[in-house]
Amino acid sequence: VAPLGGWLAWRLYDAAAWDASVRTAVGERLRHVLDDGSVLHLDTDTAVDIAFDSQQRLLRLRHGQVLVETAADPRQPARPFVLASPAGRMQALGTRFNVQHADATTRLAVLEGAVRIVLAATGQQRVVEAGTQVGFRADAFAPTQAIAAGVDAWRHGMLVVDAQPLRRVLEQLGRYQTGWLACDDAIASQRVSGAFPVDDPDRSVAMLAAIHGLEIQRGPGGLWTRLRAGTSR
Known part of the structure; x- marks a missing residue:
């Protein structure tokens, strides 16, 4: 029992990233100035290791x-x-860029300059130019696309979406709160556009319900929130 308990404790500790150089809790955002004058903005529930030495300026994004x-x-x-994620290494070529890592996939959007990606498993490379974005896993790239509108709006406390499925929008809003946020399968693919405040998820859910004629169900103590089709639909 003792070894199993120790292993579980270590797994929970590692997942929480308590030993990361800089991290944010759920619902928190942070601006951090690095030793070289570069600026690192962290979104909610994000953990980064900083490993600057004489050879390179290295950041490791664990999650977020x-x-x-x-x-x-x-x-x-x-x-x-260099910014590394579990999926690969991204070398900045004089740039400003946004990176998200979750579920073994890293998503890079380049706002200025360019970034060279090297996949962790295969070593395959790709240079991503300003105005474009790409998702990648350790062994494969997704197609490069035009950058999404508002990709960095989270830094100003907003989630900007354009014709995204409702379920995906709720998943993104859910990152900013501890309660469970979801919707019925019948409306999960409904397309949503707009700008929603991430610092007030309840207000964002209310906006979604009002715009699309949906009903809100809430669990005790805010443990869960679910959207479902309105009775008039």
Whole structure:
């Protein structure tokens, strides 16, 4: 029992990322200035390790979402700026970029400059230019696409979506609260567009319900919230 208990405790500790260099709790956002003057913005429930040394400026994204604004390295020769995730390594080529990692998939959106990706399992490379985004796993790239509108709006406390399925929108809003947020299967694919405040998920849910004629069901103490089709639908 003791070894099993120790293993479970370690797994919970590792998942919570209590030992990360910088982290945020659910519902928290943080701006962190790095030693080289680069700025790291952390979204809700995010953990990052910082490992700057004489050879490189390395960040490791364990989970969550970050926006990176790179600065010129004050050291000479300049060290490469690399953000690693479990899916691969992303080297900044003078840039500002947004990265999210969840469920073994990393999503990169380049706002300025360019980023070179090297997949963790295969070593395959791709350079992503400003104005485009791509998802990738350790062994494969998804197609490169035009950058989504409002990809970095979370930094200002907003979730901006354009014709996304309701279930996906609720999943994104759910990252900012501890309670369970979902919808009935019958309306899960309904397309949603708009801007919703991430710091007030209840208000966002109320907006969704009002716009689309949905009903809100809530569990005791806010443990869960579910949207379902309105009775007039």
